Amino acid sequence: xxxxxxxxxxxxxxxxxxxxxxxxxxxxxxxxxxxxxxxxxxxxxxxxxxxxxxxxxxxxxxxxxxxxxxxxxxxxxxxxxxxxxxxxxxxxxxxxxxxxxxxxxxxxxxxxxxxxxxxxxxxxxxxxxxxxxxxxxxxxxxxxxxxxxxxxxxxxxxxxxxxxxxxxxxxxxxxxxxxxxxxxxxxxxxxxx
Numbered sequence: 001x002x003x004x005x006x007x008x009x010x011x012x013x014x015x016x017x018x019x020x021x022x023x024x025x026x027x028x029x030x031x032x033x034x035x036x037x038x039x040x041x042x043x044x045x046x047x048x049x050x051x052x053x054x055x056x057x058x059x060x061x062x063x064x065x066x067x068x069x070x071x072x073x074x075x076x077x078x079x080x081x082x083x084x085x086x087x088x089x090x091x092x093x094x095x096x097x098x099x100x101x102x103x104x105x106x107x108x109x110x111x112x113x114x115x116x117x118x119x120x121x122x123x124x125x126x127x128x129x130x131x132x133x134x135x136x137x138x139x140x141x142x143x144x145x146x147x148x149x150x151x152x153x154x155x156x157x158x159x160x161x162x163x164x165x166x167x168x169x170x171x172x173x174x175x176x177x178x179x180x181x182x183x184x185x186x187x188x189x190x191x192x193x
Contacts, residue, residue, distance in 0.1 A: 015170040016177050020162045026155060035182035037159050041114050041140050042077055050112025051078035053139070055101045055130045059172045060118040060144075067116070067179045075183050082108075082130075101130030111138035116179075118144040120171045122151025122162075131156045144178070146171030 021034035029037070042052050052071050054064035064081040071079035082104040091100045105115065115134035119127045122145030131153070134141050143157035146165055154162050163174040 012170055012173055015163050015165050016174045018164065019174060019178060020164065022155070022160045022162075024158045029159075031161075031178065034159050034161060035178070035185070038114075038116075038142050038182055039186040041142065041158065042071065042075075045112050045114045045140070046077040048112035050110060050114070050139075051080060053105065053109060053113055053115045053134070054079070054081040054083075054118065055105075055115065055127060056081075056083075056118035057124055057126065059168065060120060060175070063118055063172065063176045063179065064116070066176070067183070070180070070183055075187060080108075098125045098129055100126050102126070102133035105130050105133040105137065105139075109134055109137040109139045113137070113139040114142060115139050116142045116144070117153060117157070118175055119151075119153050120145070120168050120175075121147045122153035123148075124153075128152060128156070144175045146174070 019031050021029045021031055023029060045052060052068070054068045056064040061081065061083045065083050068079040068081040071077050082101055087104065088100045091103050095103060109115065115131065117127050117131050131141050131143070141157040143153045143160045145151050145153040145160070146163040149162065149164065154160050161175070161178055163171045165171050
């Protein structure tokens, strides 16, 4: 078991370390530069009276709600996740599950906001619709995806993080770790602490 777990952790480390990041034009950038850019966008949103909004499905929504709390509580920025069960089931029932995020973004997003869209597959219609709605409202978009490298979410943001793995566990943990890492470093974490 120890050997298998060691191999698992090595694979997970590589998935995080080797995350591929691009800007809106598809130009590659390192994880550090991409993380710095996301922090700049989020601080600019907060300073302009805006907020950081998170969306995701399943495990990605777990990451979204966790990070919205951390961005607010620890990072001092206004942040929210559009994951309330009553709202999601109402919108899914009254409109369509494909609209559960876009409707909320239409109601609550503005030009000063940043949307962080998280999807392991990068092809969830409700997430893609949320991204479109955010763009129409003038919000900046950051994406986190995995699985297939040609997934449509991967090219939808001002900054895009892609984890090259076909396994949910590696993609989700990498997304969580990258988001946590960027916030912790932004808050002043230093090597060796």
